[in-house]
Amino acid sequence: MLLEVKHLKKIFKTRFSKEETTALVDIDFGVEEGEYIAIMGESGSGKTTLLNILSTLEKPTSGQVLLNKEDITAIKDKEISAFRRDHLGFVFQDFNLLDTLNVRDNIYLPLVLSKSSVELMKSRLKILAPKLNIENLLEKQPFELSGGQKQRVAVARALISQPDLVLADEPTAALDFKNSEDLLNLFEEINDSGQTIIMVTHSSLAASHAKRVLFIKDGVLYHQLYRGEKSSTEFAKEITLSMTAFLGASEDEEVSLNA
Amino acid sequence: MLSLKLAANNIKKGFKSFAPFLMASVTMFVMIFVTASIALSPSIHKLRGGSSLSQIMSFALIVLSIFAVLILIYSYRFLQTQRSKEFGLYDILGFGKTRIVGVAFLELLLSYIITVIVGTICGIAFSKFLFLVFVNMIGGNYFNLVISPGAIIILAILFFVFFLILMMIGVWIIWRSSSLDLLREESKGEKEPKSNLFFAIAAVILLGAGYYIALTVDNPISALLKFFIAVLLVIFGTYLFYISFTVWYLKLKKKRPSYYKPNNFITTSSMLYRMKANAVGLGNITILLSMTIVTVVVSLGVFLGTENMVKTFYTREAQVFSVSPNENREETIDRIKSAADSKKIDIDNIANLYYVQDLQVDKTPSSKDKFITSNKLGRSFDKDSYYATMTTIQSLQSLGNKKIPSLKDNQVLLIDLSKKNSSTINPKEVTWYGQTYEVKENLKSVKDFPSSSTSTISSKNMMIVFANDQAFEKALANFNKAISGQQGFENLANTTILFDLKPVDEKRFTKAFKEEFKNNKDLTISYRSEALQDQRAEIGGLVFVGFVLGISFILGAALIIYYKQLSEGAQDKRSFKILQEVGLSKEEVQKTIKSQVRMIFFLPLVITICHFAGAYLMIEKIIMLFDITDRSVILTISLVTIAILALIYYLIYKATSRVYYKIVER
Numbered sequence: 001m002l003l004e005v006k007h008l009k010k011i012f013k014t015r016f017s018k019e020e021t022t023a024l025v026d027i028d029f030g031v032e033e034g035e036y037i038a039i040m041g042e043s044g045s046g047k048t049t050l051l052n053i054l055s056t057l058e059k060p061t062s063g064q065v066l067l068n069k070e071d072i073t074a075i076k077d078k079e080i081s082a083f084r085r086d087h088l089g090f091v092f093q094d095f096n097l098l099d100t101l102n103v104r105d106n107i108y109l110p111l112v113l114s115k116s117s118v119e120l121m122k123s124r125l126k127i128l129a130p131k132l133n134i135e136n137l138l139e140k141q142p143f144e145l146s147g148g149q150k151q152r153v154a155v156a157r158a159l160i161s162q163p164d165l166v167l168a169d170e171p172t173a174a175l176d177f178k179n180s181e182d183l184l185n186l187f188e189e190i191n192d193s194g195q196t197i198i199m200v201t202h203s204s205l206a207a208s209h210a211k212r213v214l215f216i217k218d219g220v221l222y223h224q225l226y227r228g229e230k231s232s233t234e235f236a237k238e239i240t241l242s243m244t245a246f247l248g249a250s251e252d253e254e255v256s257l258n259a
Numbered sequence: 260m261l262s263l264k265l266a267a268n269n270i271k272k273g274f275k276s277f278a279p280f281l282m283a284s285v286t287m288f289v290m291i292f293v294t295a296s297i298a299l300s301p302s303i304h305k306l307r308g309g310s311s312l313s314q315i316m317s318f319a320l321i322v323l324s325i326f327a328v329l330i331l332i333y334s335y336r337f338l339q340t341q342r343s344k345e346f347g348l349y350d351i352l353g354f355g356k357t358r359i360v361g362v363a364f365l366e367l368l369l370s371y372i373i374t375v376i377v378g379t380i381c382g383i384a385f386s387k388f389l390f391l392v393f394v395n396m397i398g399g400n401y402f403n404l405v406i407s408p409g410a411i412i413i414l415a416i417l418f419f420v421f422f423l424i425l426m427m428i429g430v431w432i433i434w435r436s437s438s439l440d441l442l443r444e445e446s447k448g449e450k451e452p453k454s455n456l457f458f459a460i461a462a463v464i465l466l467g468a469g470y471y472i473a474l475t476v477d478n479p480i481s482a483l484l485k486f487f488i489a490v491l492l493v494i495f496g497t498y499l500f501y502i503s504f505t506v507w508y509l510k511l512k513k514k515r516p517s518y519y520k521p522n523n524f525i526t527t528s529s530m531l532y533r534m535k536a537n538a539v540g541l542g543n544i545t546i547l548l549s550m551t552i553v554t555v556v557v558s559l560g561v562f563l564g565t566e567n568m569v570k571t572f573y574t575r576e577a578q579v580f581s582v583s584p585n586e587n588r589e590e591t592i593d594r595i596k597s598a599a600d601s602k603k604i605d606i607d608n609i610a611n612l613y614y615v616q617d618l619q620v621d622k623t624p625s626s627k628d629k630f631i632t633s634n635k636l637g638r639s640f641d642k643d644s645y646y647a648t649m650t651t652i653q654s655l656q657s658l659g660n661k662k663i664p665s666l667k668d669n670q671v672l673l674i675d676l677s678k679k680n681s682s683t684i685n686p687k688e689v690t691w692y693g694q695t696y697e698v699k700e701n702l703k704s705v706k707d708f709p710s711s712s713t714s715t716i717s718s719k720n721m722m723i724v725f726a727n728d729q730a731f732e733k734a735l736a737n738f739n740k741a742i743s744g745q746q747g748f749e750n751l752a753n754t755t756i757l758f759d760l761k762p763v764d765e766k767r768f769t770k771a772f773k774e775e776f777k778n779n780k781d782l783t784i785s786y787r788s789e790a791l792q793d794q795r796a797e798i799g800g801l802v803f804v805g806f807v808l809g810i811s812f813i814l815g816a817a818l819i820i821y822y823k824q825l826s827e828g829a830q831d832k833r834s835f836k837i838l839q840e841v842g843l844s845k846e847e848v849q850k851t852i853k854s855q856v857r858m859i860f861f862l863p864l865v866i867t868i869c870h871f872a873g874a875y876l877m878i879e880k881i882i883m884l885f886d887i888t889d890r891s892v893i894l895t896i897s898l899v900t901i902a903i904l905a906l907i908y909y910l911i912y913k914a915t916s917r918v919y920y921k922i923v924e925r
Contacts, residue, residue: 057840078844085842096837100532105524112524113842118516157841 001066002196003031003054003165008063010049010219023049024060025219031165031198036191038210039200040239046219048169051200055088055167056080067164085110089158091168095150097142103153104138110161124160132156132186148179155186159195166190168199172206184209184232204243208236215246222246266365269342276341279825281370281377283334286818287327288378288418290811293386294319295410297804318487319808322494322550328421329539330819335425337826339432346433356433363429371422375415389807458503465496470873476880486877493870497545500866501538506531521847526855529834533827540823541863547816548867548908551809552900553874558805560882560896565794567892573787574658574707575608575757577768582751583781588613591782592756598775599760602767609758610657613728614650615735615750616711618742620721630673630686630698634741648676648722649738649752650708651731655724658707658757664699666726671696674705676720684721691723692737709755762788813904817911823859824915828922835923852923860912864905871901 008027011020023046031037041047052058054065056072065072067087075083089110090096097106104125105112111121129135132152142150151171158166168187172180180203188209191197199210207213209232215223223242227235270277298316346359383406469492472485509531517523530537579595588611599606619637621644622630637644652672655663666672671691675684689696705722725731735752743749760768765786776782835848843851871878879893 055840078846081839081842081844081847088842090840092840096840098528098834098837100525100529100834105528108519109524109838110841112519113521113838113847115521118519121519 001030002033002035002068003198004064004066005029005031005054006064006066008050008053008065009061010046010053010058011061023219024053027063027216027219027221029214029221029224031196033196034191034194036187036197036209036211037199038207038213039198039216040202040204040207040213040243041216042202045216047200047202047216050216051167051169051198054165054198055090056084082114085114085161087164089161089163089166091151091154091158091166091171093170093173095142095147095154095174097150097153097157099142101142102138103134103140103142103145106142106153107138107156107160109157114161121160124162125156128156128159131189146179147175148182151175151179151183152186155183155190159190164196166195166197168197170201171199172201172203180206204236204239207239208232213239215242217246263365266362266369269345269362269366270369273342276338277370279822280334280338281373283330283818283822284370284374284418285378285381286814287323287330288374288414289382289385290815291320291323291327291417292378292382292410292414293389293807293811294323295413296382296386296406297807299407299410299413316804318490319550322490322546324417326543326547326815327418328424329543330815330822331421331425332428333539334822335428337822339429341829343432360430360433363433364426367422367426367429371418374418378414378418379411386807389810390803455503455506458499459507462496462499462503465492465499469493469496473874473877476877489874489877493873494542494546497866497870498538498542501541501545502534505538505541505862506534509534521843522851522854525838525851526858529831530855530858533830537823537859540819541859543819544816545863545866545870547812547819548863548904549870549874551812551816552867552871552897552904553878554805554812555809555900555904556871556893556897557878557881558802558809559900560878560893562795562798562802563896564882564892565798566791569787569790569794571710573785573790574709575610576759576762576787577606577757577765577784578709578786579756579772579782579784580753581755581779581781581783582753584752586754586781588754588756591754594775595756595758595772598771599768601775602764602771604760604764604768604771606758606760606768608659609756610654610659610707612650612654612657612708612755612757613731613752614648614654614755615752616648618647618649618738618750619746620645620647627685628687629690630684630688631690632692632741634692636742636745642719645677645719645721647720648708649725649731649735650722651725651728653727655705655708658705660705660707663724666699666724668726668730669696670699670726672700672702672724673698674702674722674724676704676710676722689723691734692741694734694737707757709757762786765789813907813911816908817915820911821915821918824919825922828919831919832923848923852920856912856916856919860909864908868901871897 005027008024009022010024011022013020027046027050039047039050049058053060053073056075060073063073072083097103098109101109107125107128108121111124125138129138132155134149134152134156137145137149137153142153145153151174154171158168171187172183175183184206187197187199191211197210199206201207208227211227213225213227214221215225223246225235225238225242230238294316298313298320346363349359349362350356386406469489472489472492476485476489509527512518512523512527513531518527579591581591592609592611595609596606621633621635621637623633624643625631637646652663652666664672671689673684673686673689677684685701687698689698702724708722723734725734732752735750739749765788769784772784831852835843835852839845839848875897878897879890882893
């Protein structure tokens with residue numbers, strides 16, 4: 001087991017009032033090496049909180065996250081940045097490329113921060129660039145790129161440190177249909193070569209490319225689907241069906257309660 | 260009317276983004292206002308060197324105006340980028356570009372009115388305040404800074420033109436861009452600046468030419484215009500230097516393998532990224548700092564130098580002086596003593612001198628061992644011309660110079676008082692207008708001999724000491740015989756009696772003195788403390804002007820630094836957030852910020868010191884115009900000024916860095 005999430009609970013307290021918001025009630029799941037998991041949920045379901053905890057950006061109120069048997073919630077603040085850049089790769093919704101660096105240097109960034117040799121950076125990029133189809137973009141500035149190109153660069157940045165786990169936060173949200181499809185296919189390819197990926201999304205289309213989909217609502221994991229041998233189109237239908245089933249059910253409940 | 264309401268509302272609500280722009284514009288207004296008030300003040304023509312001073316002030320006005328335009332454009336652009344999203348939204352909501360332009364126009368109009376009113380009030384308050392501080396520091400009202408309505412009108416017109424330029428820029432930005440562009444303006448990237456070899460070379464040439472002119476100027480008055488040209492060349496050179504040279508340097512750094520170290524990586528890339536905007540800011544800071552140093556050094560140098568000069572002339576507190584040939588020194592001393600006794604005033608250190616000063620002597624080219632005068636009048640600044648002082652052994656002894664050898668009638672002592680660096684004379688024989696003397700000894704120096712301003716300004720100076728009054732008079736007669744025809748007057752030997760007394764007794768002594776010497780109108784008495792006061796009255800105004808300008812320049816620099824921190828903080832905020840997400844710890848972020856801030860901190864200071872070094876000779880010459888000849892004084896003032904300025908600059912940076920940290924770390 002690459003990643004084990006055990007009884008994760010997160011309560012937010014506002015500083016000035018005593019009101020508490022429970023974002024995560026009790027999350028429990030495991031991820032095998034080489035898996036590609038999509039976590040689906042509506043806004044406010046707690047999926048972003050979950051991702052933030054997995055990315056060590058936030059600490060849980062209780063519970064554990066084990067990556068390779070190491071409890072990442074217990075890592076000291078001093079070491080957390082180093083841990084993040086050595087073991088995790090990030091792909092963000094709004095790409096988060098640095099305007100001050102050209103594409104090549106943006107990709108090098110995590111390796112530069114962990115003080116790797118220039119030879120290592122070059123050799124890794126040489127392998128990555130053709131895969132991601134960004135060979136011609138390396139000398140450009142981020143603002144010269146289209147959204148799809150930017151996201152491919154961001155993926156390259158996430159992969160160059162050869163992380164144990166790639167975490168993607170709504171990676172297709174800022175992309176059009178064509179670019180989304182390309183990116184998702186790219187994720188599948190990367191996953192096929194053995195890279196473990198966890199992606200948070202609210203789009204069933206995006207989720208349908210994953211091998212497994214976890215559904216989260218009100219801080220609880222309440223359902224999961226395995227893709228198995230299904231095509232992504234078939235799988236997407238299934239995901240949409242389960243979504244409407246669960247969401248519809250909850251809306252019906254509310255309606256009946258009100259009545 | 261909706262537009263007006265919207266504009267007024269925008270300023271009120273967006274005060275946070277408007278405040279820096281208004282502050283910049285008001286500060287520039289105050290700076291120029293104070294300068295203009297000084298330039299237009301009638302007192303300026305009463306100052307020594309008044310006409311060249313008003314010329315300098317007009318030049319300062321031009322330079323400041325250029326600055327003001329640059330700074331205003333810079334801060335207006337900054338404001339516009341922040342607000343373009345808002346404008347884009349108006350456009351999309353169907354407000355129309357014409358009306359957006361209308362809003363922008365009304366905003367500028369309101370800003371203009373605020374600037375003129377607040378600027379005038381602050382300007383008056385500021386100049387009055389500085390004036391009070393100054394009067395209390397120096398003691399005495401030497402410069403009447405009248406607030407002239409003329410200055411206000413000129414400033415109002417000038418700023419109207421500036422705002423017109425801003426308006427055109429604003430309209431151009433709004434017209435040129437589609438509403439989507441406006442929406443996106445804030446996040447728009449900028450292409451990495453190219454290291455333009457042409458500009459880099461131009462920068463070096465401009466700086467070189469400017470330095471060359473400044474270093475080779477020999478007569479500061481006639482070359483004032485030349486010096487202005489040098490200053491302009493250096494100003495443009497500085498901007499180009501920052502734009503091209505720094506980009507070239509950073510690019511070079513980027514090519515080295517060490518670029519891929521975490522610290523260099525982030526610092527170099529983000530400095531390179533904003534070098535275009537940075538260059539103008541850094542250039543402005545550098546030039547303002549340079550101007551501050553120059554004005555402060557010149558005015559302090561002139562002030563302290565004149566004090567110094569008075570003190571070298573008055574080696575004792577009081578000086579009684581006559582050029583009448585039939586003065587009996589012993590008798591005069593006795594009568595001075597009795598005058599003092601009659602009022603019970605203590606006087607001591609009495610010395611009496613018999614000498615003549617400021618003779619212009621031309622040396623014929625002759626062997627090293629001989630000093631032969633030609634019968635021509637010496638010319639100032641000629642390499643074979645000396646300013647000579649003739650005196651007697653007795654005078655030196657009377658001043659307390661010990662170990663003076665005794666002389667025969669045909670022997671003299673020679674003292675070379677020339678400045679260092681110029682060749683010294685060390686002859687064995689002097690031929691003084693027809694008569695040859697044996698040089699018994701070449702003395703290194705004499706103490707307490709009053710030196711006149713004329714003789715000290717030239718670099719070649721000598722003193723020739725004769726055995727007794729008769730030998731002295733004979734030699735002087737020979738000089739006058741040869742020279743007076745060319746010079747138009749005869750040089751007269753003067754009898755001077757020096758002594759010390761307490762400054763509080765001066766008035767009473769003057770009275771007793773006048774009583775005692777009722778029948779001898781040839782004798783005049785003067786005091787060191789009085790002379791100092793006269794000097795201050797003459798020089799004080801100039802120092803005040805330097806003081807005001809220095810303070811305004813440093814304020815301007817502070818403003819630009821604040822602006823830089825503010826705008827860069829906003830830019831860097833996102834970068835540092837991304838860096839933290841990718842895996843840069845908070846401490847590392849802070850370390851990078853510090854190194855970045857340090858670099859930007861030191862660069863203008865270093866360049867400023869270079870500029871000052873280049874202008875140093877010229878500054879020295881300007882100060883020397885005011886009869887200050889002690890080079891070590893000028894050097895000390897310069898070093899102290901630089902040290903103090905560096906400290907102030909550091910404090911400003913420290914204070915404004917906080918703004919940056921606050922924005923970045925939020």
